[in-house]
Amino acid sequence: MTRTRFSRKRSPEPEKEKAGGGGAVMRVIVPLQGVVQGSGGLVLGSIIPCALFYFLQFYLKRNRDDPNDQNESNSTSQTQNPTTRSPSSGQLAELTGLTRTPSRPLLSPRSHTGPVSISGRVHGIVKGSDSPYCVGLRRVKEDPYDELGNPNGVIQLGLAENKLSLELVKDWLTENASNAILGNGKELSISGIATYQPFDGLMEFKVTVAGFMSQVMENAVSFNPSQIVLTAGATPAIEILSFCLADAGNAFLVPTPYYPGFDRDVKWRTGVEIIHVPCRSADNFNLSITALDRAFNQAKKRGLKVRGIIISNPSNPVGNLLSRESLYTLLDFAREKNIHIISNEILAGCTHGNEEFVSMAEIVDQEDVDRKRVHIVYGLSKDLSLPGFRVGVIYSFNEEVLAAAKKLTRFSSISAPTQRLLISMLSDSKFVQTFITTNRERLQRMYVQFVAGLKKLGIGCIKSSGGFYCWADMSGFISSYSEKGELELWDKLLNIAKVNVTPGSCCHCIEPGWFRFCFATLTEKDIPVVMERIQKVTETCKLNS
């Protein structure tokens, strides 16, 4: 089998570790209607998880030493990776890792005056209610776009949510729900869901999930249910793997731009570090092995032990896929350095277009490689549009990791009635097939139209084959080629165009001017409206520059 090595390109500009930038994937605030027995009425379930303070972080950064100049060997808390918002529940708090330095101004519990003190993990949290992201969120909440009711409202393009095919799920539930949860076709029996169940998930559910994962990946690989550990969402799946594969003070290599939630999931409670591996537009933001190598060596020089690489395939925010060759190359690299690979494949069912999606599992299957270093993360939040149900998967080829992860799921188990419901739903293979196909078609259609619309405005996008967003180059419209310029444009988009999008700095993108536009919360009718709005801003920017 021939494997093409990645061409080692020289980077066109000096490496600059992107240190600033909070991440943010805006959440849509959806008025929640719940008719509650006995009390009725509308229940507004809005929320804004506001802990992102991107700007504050950025300006704080300016007043501190450049982290690249730091020489400390073991300290983890000095490398400030800003907090980022996660698309999953709520906001991230500022992350400063575990407190190691005694110089922190903690109040001594022995002092009888002053408030009772809390842990170092809390001290880093800054209330970011004035950060741009919170501002953006509030704006959407206060003034949400509605075609008929509020045509001038703010359009949400910052939330990686897929509403395109949700009504298919709803229809299935309308017909099958009650039975699914309690009956399983037989008489009502609560003891099957009420009592203690295995923390890592019902075996029946694991079997169903394994089958679903296989279907989603077009049967290119089969998943073994006994290698599955189920968690309450992919968020704890990532955290659990971080706890299992690395000690506090160790590090993972993560290609940028990356999903902002990783800062919280990988680092917050674990004390583990993330080392950015910058990807560039010249490479279409594909991962270069040179950059990986360089990052690994830099980490070594800083005295940081790298325990693994975390890749996302399809990636967020760019939406590109890792080719078969690059997966082999990564495996080679991991073997050479004796480190782990975590492959986040949560968007595997949201691929569209012609490019082939290859799961890490498929590579491991085909080659007799040492598989103990490969772990896959999956979930139902994206592919099945059910983030509220909290279903995440750790799929590993390493028995020790599975054993440890299993024990850790006691802190993040999936609710049993939800498992029962989904067992029924996902066992309906006809429904699953229809859903997967329809979902892909709709994503493809929306993607093509959205990208075309942006193109007409002079905004180019990286070719994406997965996810529900476009990664757009708006560097031509920013006043200064910097994070500041990028944020200014973001602000204009929010307040003038009234669209909420995700700036690349949130995702630690090393090149300013890139934005992520999520289109899966829209309908086709909304696209022209969005384009018109964006045009308002791009026109003025062109005039200015």
Added chain:
Amino acid sequence: MAIEIEQPSVGLSKVAVSETHGEDSPYFAGWKAYDENPYHESTNQSGVIQMGLAENQVSFDLLEKYLEEHSEASSWGKGAPGFKENALFQDYHGLKSFRQAMANFMEQIRGGRAKFDPDRIVLTAGATAANELLTFILADPGDALLVPTPYYPGFDRDLRWRTGVKIVPIHCDSSNNFQVTPQALEAAYSEAESMNLKVRGVLITNPSNPLGATIQRSTLEEILNFVTRKNIHLVSDEIYSGSTFSSSEFISIAEILESNSYKNSERVHIVYSLSKDLGLPGFRVGTIYSYNDKVVTTARRMSSFTLISSQTQHLLACMLSNKEFTENYIKTNRERLRKRYDMIIKGLKNAGIQCLEGNAGLFCWMNLSPLLEEPTREGELALWKIILNEVRLNISPGSSCHCSEPGWFRVCFANMSEQTLEIALERIHKFMEQRRRN
């Protein structure tokens, strides 16, 4: 043929390989024995009867009846109008309707003697997660929490494993029915100091597991006094608050705070769950109720790692908002638990076994110290093995609860049918008779 050079295998973290999960203790070994040979009324009458699992199965019928009559709880009603929002809802604040329902439920359990603000409720997937989360927030790695013994064996794992926090025991003994004393509190604090550990708080379980008894008002006040003097936190795990046998005997720390007009309350945090009172451990529903704004905010954010399924929140919001259902459930559940308790106490008494006087929980604290070959931990474990292997009952030895006096055992009575409980009591009776003859 070239010899393959073995590469050192890719390593795991200290957390992954640590024993702090505690699953090698007898507490869990007994469960394994049960799993391998579980008692069954008709198909395996000589199997091991599980009396080591604090699960409440006495009131399932009430839950089933509710669900049968209220299909909208489990299916979002005809046409599923709320489904979409529910499916997409992953906000860590949690469904407002559910938090409101939880607050009301907690108030009901305490006979309305304390008020709960839904905005102070943080939702977690079970009390296990709630306790761990609070520990992450209140203490740094290497710090210590003081916990009265005997305590729930799971704490060793939940409070220590990933957090790196240590537990220093507050020793209690049978001389005063295992109540916490000011001396014991001071002694534990000094012990921590002598080990150079920074004490961040006290964690009590009220009603107590494994004692099966509520904490007296005066003791609660002393504990509150102590934590205030030391300027540390107090976590009150009230997971069994709805499982008291009479409504008036349980006093929540919330009541004490209310009677003090909530002075100094920012150091107090309550943990609750539906796993025991409502018999729904499979649903994974836990809460942290904190009087400290910063803790609430942080806990909420951290709860991202342990959210409750929105579907479950919706179902329970419906159920717990139904006052008729909750009032009837609380009352009936109490009565049935009391009946079971009386049954087991009587049965044990007939067999010549004394128990600590209890008034809550799903278990009783049984004294088998007269039967020990030697009054040591080894003696206790030897007896435990005999009871597991010969009498075929899985009960929990006090040593796994860090009890300083050997010979005490926790026996659960609510996770089985009455018939099974009778069989268990018969077996104990026979065992005691044999012992007497020998």
